[in-house]
Amino acid sequence: MAFEKVCNLEDVSEGEALQIETFEEAIAVYNVGGQIFATQDRCTHGDWSLADGFLEDGVIECTLHWGKFCVRTGKVKAPPACDPLTIYPVEVRGGEIFVDYEAGKVGE
Amino acid sequence: MTAGKTKTRLNIGADPREFQKRPSWTNEDILGLLDEEDGTLDPRIYTDEDLYRLEQERVFGRAWILLGHETHVPKPGDFLTTYMGEDPVILVRQKDKSLRVFLNQCPHRGMRICRTDGGNAKSFTCSYHGWAYDLGGNLINVPYESEAFCSDFNKSEWGPTHARVETYKGLVFANWDKNAPTLLEYLSDATYYMDHMLDRTPAGTEVIGGMQKWIIPCNWKFAAEQFCSDMYHAGTVSHLSGIEAGLPEGMELSDAKIPTVGYQFRAKWGGHGTGFYVGEPGMLLAIMGPKVTEYLTDSEAASRAEQHLGSAERARQLMVQHMTVFPTCSFLPGINTVRTWQPRGPHETEIWAFTVVDADAPEEVKEEYRRQTLRTFSAGGVFEQDDGENWVEIQSVLRGHQARKRRFNIQMGKGRSGVGNKDFPGSIGYVYNEEAARGLYRQWIRMMTEPSWETLGP
Structure with missing residues (x-):
């Protein structure tokens, strides 16, 4: 378990997503009503950044083909997406967001 | 038939023994649609399906x-x-x-x-x-x-x-033709007159409100030509009721003179045109009300505009300016409605209109512009209704075969334009004029008949 700081809490306002490019694969960090989640940034359907998408009620919609995923579980919520997202453990410590990239696992 | 022989020979128009050939529109045919020397215009320019198809390629495929x-x-x-x-x-x-x-x-x-x-x-x-x-x-x-x-x-x-x-100073134009001149070359000497709306302040202009869109059943050229060249309708009868209704309460009608002093400009290239009154504010007052009239003629902003444009006449004295940048960009500097006439077949036009204001104008002036352009020049605007009524009725009349055969009179001001003055340079004539209209149709005909920018270019 190696949590690394990815950004400050204030960098991701409520209802927004932020693309983080510090790891091998980009991740997206989401603020859902004050709760922070992290998933892979690349949509499993088309090659497109989910952080550019629309976040509503904890579900991210890709702008390219409107596939949807639950950012908490990684589960597919709307076609044409078929494969779930990889999700990452997140900790918020004193206004800073930490992600354990190595512990990422594919959602169910 | 039992009727007896007629003794008088009436000059009946139709001769049913010969059908009109469906025109294939050679260059020679198109050149004949406007006779600048005689001052006549063939109304099939507004109705013909084949001309319309050619126009999409040759005008809208190449103009800004x-x-x-x-x-x-x-x-x-x-x-x-x-x-x-x-x-x-x-x-x-x-x-x-x-x-x-x-x-x-x-x-x-x-x-x-x-x-x-x-x-x-x-x-x-x-x-x-x-x-x-x-x-x-x-x-x-x-x-x-x-x-x-x-x-x-x-x-x-x-x-x-x-x-x-x-x-150009906030307005966005596009062109399909990689060989067309730059926008600035294309606008030619008309930019000077566009600046009366677009460059009164270093802050430039901004849009207020969104885009209003509506459809009227007439050819786009009626609208483009009127904004280019026709102050005549405003100074005669088209807008009388609107002007009367728009005057401030209690104002004596004798104080609201219909202006008679002003100029019309025909661009040296490109078919652009404009016209305006000078000095007499009565009509502007009736259209835009006292707040906007004061803002334009007698305010701190008017003083700044005078400095910026370098002329009191241009900044404070121009009234009710109308203008078209060929083919379909029209606006009224001072009133500040801007629109594109979107062609939808020879018999229909979509109007896409918006309002601009000086970006540094006081909020209350911006709000007054919003209210007044909505009241006057918009889908429900009182002056817009008058204009549309004329264009739509002409289009309706032109459903008739006889009506299409009769060439229109476009003689006003013929041969009377000359070199302007320090404040109003270029080819200038009297405010009631059709010189700019002849310029617009000349450009249309040139674009319809000259494939190469080597001959067509400015």
Whole structure:
């Protein structure tokens, strides 16, 4: 378990997503009503950044083909997406967001 | 028949033994539509289906077309969908703040790429099969590309058709023709007169409100010509009731003189034209009310405009200016309605109108502009109704065969324009005039008959 700081809490306002490019694969960090989640940034359907998408009620919609995923579980919520997202453990410590990239696992 | 022989020979128009040939419109035919020397115009210019098709190719495929204002799309990803002639296009602000315009047509099977009026986007995805494009109009994603397409399929070859895009002091224009002159060359000596609306202050202009759109059943050229050249209708009868109703309460009608002093300008190249009264504020007062009239003629902003334009006459004395930049960009400096006449067949026009204000005008002046342009020049505007009524009735009359055969009179001011003065340079004539209209139709005919910019260019 190696949590690394990815950004400050204030960098991701409520209802927004932020693309983080510090790891091998980009991740997206989401603020859902004050709760922070992290998933892979690349949509499993088309090659497109989910952080550019629309976040509503904890579900991210890709702008390219409107596939949807639950950012908490990684589960597919709307076609044409078929494969779930990889999700990452997140900790918020004193206004800073930490992600354990190595512990990422594919959602169910 | 039992009737006896008629003794008098009436000059009956029809001769049914010969059908009119369906015109194929040679260059010679098109050149004959306007006779500047005699001052006559063939009304088939407004009605003919074949001319209309040629016009889409030769005029709208090569002219600079007004799409909107820079402040319609201020932020990266901001876009609006509009038209160049009948061709739908998307205007998009790029991440580097530049503008791009491309055909709103997916090159896969031809579907419209973007189906909303405007907004902010990260990408555009065709709703038929999901081909997706970035803000620059590059094809970036094709579903099942590797599984379903052939090995030599190359996404970079299958983006939509792009247009050139350039701006003049806030107004955004686009052109399909890579050989056309630059926008500035195209605007020719008309920019001086455009500046009366666009360059009164170093802050420039901004759009207030959105885009109003409505449809009227007439050819776009009636509208473009009137804004180019026709103060006559305003100084005679078309708008009398609107003017009377718009005067401030208690104002004596004898104080609200219909102006008689003013000028008309015909651009030396390009078919652009404008006209305006000088000095007499009565009509402006009736159209825009006292607050806007004071702002334009007698305020701190008017003093600044005088300095900026370098002329008290240009900044404070111009009243009710009308103007068209060929072919379909029209506006009224001072009143500040701006519109594109979108052709929809020879018999129909969509009007896309918006209002601009000086960006540094006081909020109450901006609000007054919003209210007054809504009241006067908009889908429900009182002056707009008068104008539309004339154009639509003419179009309706021109359903008649006899009506189409009779050439129109376009003689006013013929041979009477001369070199202007220090304040109003260029080819200048009296305010009641059709010189600018002759210029607009001359440019139309030149674009319809001259394929090369080597002869056509400024």
